Amino acid sequence: MKKNRLLAQWLNNDLTPEELAEFEASPDFEKYKKIKHYTDHLEVADWDENAMLSNILQQPKVTPKVVPLYQKWAFRAAAIFVLALGITFALKMLVQQTETAGFGEKTIFSLPDHSEVVLNSGSEIQYKKWNWDNNRHLELKGEAYFKVAKGRRFEVQTNLGKVTVLGTQFNVKARKNSFDIVCYEGRVKVNYGNTQILLTHGQGVRFENGKQLNRKIQTSQPEWMDNEISFYQENIKSLLDEVQRQYNITIELNTKDTTALFTGKLPAHDLEVALQIISTTYHLEARKVSNHKIIFDEK
Template sequence: MEEKYELAKWLAGEMTEAELQAFQNTPDYATYVKIADYSSQLKAPDFDSDLLYQNTLSKAQKEPKVIPLYQSKWMKIAAVFVVLLGLTFFVKTTSTSTEIAENGKKTSFALPDHSQIVLNSGSEIEYKKWNWDNNRTLHLKGEAYFKVAHGKKFEVSTQLGTVTVLGTQFNVKARDNRFDVTCYEGRVKVVHNNHEVIITKGTSVTFDADTFEQQTVQNTKPEWTVNQIVFKKEKLQRILNELQRQYNCEIVLNANENLQLFSGTLPADNLKTALQIVSSTYHLKISKFETTKVILEDF
């Protein structure tokens, strides 16, 4: 109705400057101009004004047109259907799927393109299933191992950087301001802040604060997938943080600060053995050992 009112004002030349400018910006303005131009070239036939007046009065006195009840009912049903259809499309295109591996657990799942993912303990992945084949992007918190099916660009986003591939196998770990990426097959592009590097099979890169390191790896998949935790020049507190995630327990450290870095392997299926290795390396003792809580102290 508003559109017809504006059209009438325009034809009558009663629009203000602002209204005219807005009307000229509408998609149908060019069509209205053509119609007005063609109409101006037509010659209207002679007519009897009195007869027209009488016909108008006669039509005005007729009963108003009533829409049958059944038609009104179906129009309401159709309107509800359209709304529901719109809501369904909105939910489908904006909803996010989430996969979580709680502390002490690992979980495996497949993406819509059959790419395989294994989530390490204390990790989470979010992604959208809708239009996945054309937009293979997900967000990772923590650590995960990927076997990506061939297809369009596949991107893993983390708070510390992104990893982009086409079809390959790789591991991504983003924890405590440290970003580790290892390629086991194919090649991947890693972006961290303004640093970009492409790595190939058997190569690992680490971004830790302002440092960057690239290494060669011999294994064919992450050690944590076979219950081994490998550390390379790692700080004590980060080691304990990882053990807390793997065993779903609290580890309290009552000891002086130790800046020694640890490189080695700890078991992910035997907490006491893992703690004994850590204690021996850092000259600590286990003053309390329970399934849910451990206390480490200086000798």
């Protein structure tokens, strides 16, 4: 009740300096301030005063009903409160929603249609809830696994290309100049530049520097969902970039030979084993400078 009274007095400029300071310090003040700003600028159409007066005089006289001032304040405060709730709801639906997974983290969340998304480390997704069922579109930076509920077209936009489905399970990875898509169920349409390709269950494709690499998939979901990092003909720089994301560490590479391609798996939960595999494969020596920095030197 005190909050409503302060709101009503504020709307009528009746607050004392002390009460005004207290009201402006409340957490909802900025919201009320915005609402007051817009309501103060509302306009009504022009009207004929003489016609209005004549019409009033012709009406039968009735005893006026007196509404106490505090009730007017309460009505106005209630109207402002309802309007505030409406604006808050609209903003929540219209404002871009963002989901992130930091380095060394994975984030699981559901979209408005109950489609499930798992974000891999160092990734971000943005989307809008408004009219989602008719416009299922989101933007991805990094890598994510999708279990899409059946419905209208579902689009995943990245800076390298677009993936379109109706209802399926698939993985999308867009890192630097590499665009990698795998279909685990249903069908997936991939657009990369002027190239369009249709993937079905067990098929994958990667575009890197304009080159297309097709492959077959034997697993039922991405290996990173089971704490493994899978690589297919990737260079050591791409490999180390992914290791840095998964373990939230910094890696420095001191070698001239970076052309050899790696196909295989690394654990995403055992750094010592991962470093040993990399060292053995590339004939390197790993030095742990700190808990968050590794240096690879040539042997």
